[in-house]
Amino acid sequence: MKKVTLLAGLLAATTFATGGAGHAWADSAHPVIGFTVYDMSSFISLGKRGAEAIAKANGGTLLWNSAGMDVNTQISNFQQYINQKVDAIVVAPVNSATLAPQIAAAKAAGIPVIVTNLTAAPESKPDIVTYVGPDDVKAGEQEAQHLVDAIGNKGNIVVLQGPLGQSGEIDRTKGIQNVLAKNPNVKLLAMQPGNWARNKAYGIMQDWLSRYGSKIDGIISENDDMAIGSIQALKEKGLAGKIPITAVDGIKDGMRAIKDGTLLETNLQDGPLELGLAVQVAINHVRGQTVPQPAAMIIMPELTKANIDHYYDQMYGNPSAFIEGLPALVKSNLASGQFAHQ
Template sequence: MKTQIRFAPLALAMLLASGVAAAADLKIGVSMSQFDDTFLTYLREDMDKQAKSYPKGDGVQLQFEDARADVVKQLSQVENFISQKVDAMVVNPVDTASTARITKAAVAAGIPLVYVNRRPDQTDLPKGVVTVTSNDVEAGKLQMQYLAEKMGGKGKIVILLGDLANNSTTNRTKGVKEILGQYPDIKVEQEQTGIWLRDKGMTLVNDWLTQGREFNAVVANNDEMAIGAAMALKTAGVKPGSVLIGGVDGTPDGLNAISKGEMALSVFQDAKGQAVGSVEAAVKMARGEAVEQNVVVPFQLITPDNVASFK
């Protein structure tokens, strides 16, 4: 009897411990290319909301890390996640051409990997690695088609490029130029990188105006640079709307700029759709469930006619 009494608490403790382990949250490491990017901030916030939507006892913990636009730092974060034995990883890559080592490390460790928002340049990703992105070529085509029609098929444009290390920049611009191929009377006056930043977009457009360059439209790879362009034109005394400005993302600031007539359009990139898709994919893979390897979240054109429905 004494032996039974002495071991009963130990057995109970072991039972409780196993119960707690069974109900432990999934741990998912998330490396974002940079926290201070406006669109990626919305993406990160929506990922956090999605993780918190799972029921208690069957929950998800996200560990966010800021790579600060540093490829080496991002790889180090992934290696740390692996050493912590996380259940899955979500990576928003700094450089879409430099993801091979991240992919290799994840596959070698047997940890599911989801690339979100930016698809690696590598075309054939191995098993256990999935992407949740949007078709950036489509964004550029939607943007330029609308502007070309508003311009009456002729005139000059300037292009504000995103980060050149990012294939979103390449593909959005590719989409723009595919449409330009149908409009030989629309010429590209200038094309430079504003690295996604509002102040950089403003500086570039201000410089072009100072140089006396003339253009009928600004085609920006994202809303932040488009807003910067609008600010430069306003400062220079250019009447709002006389130079058409197009962005991509459909951020709240971008939507407000369209409502005020400062931007002609944006193309909605669904941060929530990408966030939900990436977290769900990571959770399913961590649980051994089947997932689609390439999830594509569609873009949508935003104009003054429908901007209210996106607010």
């Protein structure tokens, strides 16, 4: 079975910060962690199980809120957690740029903030403990290079982006553009935000197929849900599996699409592992233990037909076993610096 190269050597380059003796938490043995997410996407819904498992294994309580892709709702989530005097806040932002005042307010109230999934805005970085999440530039580069290789380094492609302004979209788009800049014979026909959503991507792909037809040689999708929406549009034209698509996330439907040949490649952003890691980092900080600085950066493994069975079995064949072993895995990964190991 193909082995995935992980984040070897990162530990040596990683510095750490501690919660410090100055924090007067109410009960670090039973920490209360407030977790606010941008929406209950497929990735987040799966990741919630990991976050809950880590909290339970540490004797903690997890308070959970979804912002439903609404910035104001997430701002309210923050204020709620500050009012409740939680021990720490973990946030997967709707839009990182909008949360600087709330993050600063939490810090002023003595509540540490850990950002996950989308990186913090520059103005917020001095006020957060650390970032736990993917190297989205690298993920964009990996999916773009895989697509470019598949079409023989020449042809016409289209790109489905996440919501404009989210760091995931910004960084994955940057990675894609890095690869396209090195491949002048690959032409970009269109690039449009599908907002991580299947139905939105389905409509966009219908329009592109009508507009460009047989000119489309390949599709890059910045997440699996948009890829699945695109595949549905391709199926209606008898083109599924004939036009290569690459993506990011590794959700169940994305992995199944790799198995049936309608998706060429995806990059595994393991929701339970990532969100569980973020909760463990928050709890470690509450307890005055060391946490990675400036980030626990996760390099996503690429999934193809060559290795899909291993990851599918872990996450969907026997997911209860994976979740049961997650607390030990997360602690081991934090100790080794190989944050994506599974």
